[in-house]
Amino acid sequence: MPDEPTxxxxxxxxALKRLTSEAASFRDxxxxxxAIVMRLxxxxxxxxxxxxxxxxxxxxxxxxxxAMHAQHQRTAERVRxxxxx
Numbered sequence: 001m002p003d004e005p006t007x008x009x010x011x012x013x014x015a016l017k018r019l020t021s022e023a024a025s026f027r028d029x030x031x032x033x034x035a036i037v038m039r040l041x042x043x044x045x046x047x048x049x050x051x052x053x054x055x056x057x058x059x060x061x062x063x064x065x066x067a068m069h070a071q072h073q074r075t076a077e078r079v080r081x082x083x084x085x
Contacts, residue, residue, distance in 0.1 A: 021078065028071035035064035 005011055039060040 021074075025071075025074055025078075028067065028074055031067040032064065032071055035060070035067045039064055 039057070042060060043057060
């Protein structure tokens with residue numbers, strides 16, 4: 001058989017860590033997309049440009065940016081881990 005990895009506790013631990021990281025990455029992607037969709041949906045529903053609506057739009061943009069920042073931090077962490085290897 002070709003070089004198959006030995007399946008031991010360390011291998012399972014690494015696989016679990018990788019799956020957890022990928023799930024967190026998907027969660028971050030989902031948060032970004034959800035924030036974008038919510039902002040766009042709300043902006044179409046409200047065409048009036050009152051001050052309260054502008055503040056609401058700014059809050060939605062802030063939420064979107066926070067989600068994108070978390071996504072970028074996770075990506076940077078994955079790159080840092082790979083660079084250390």
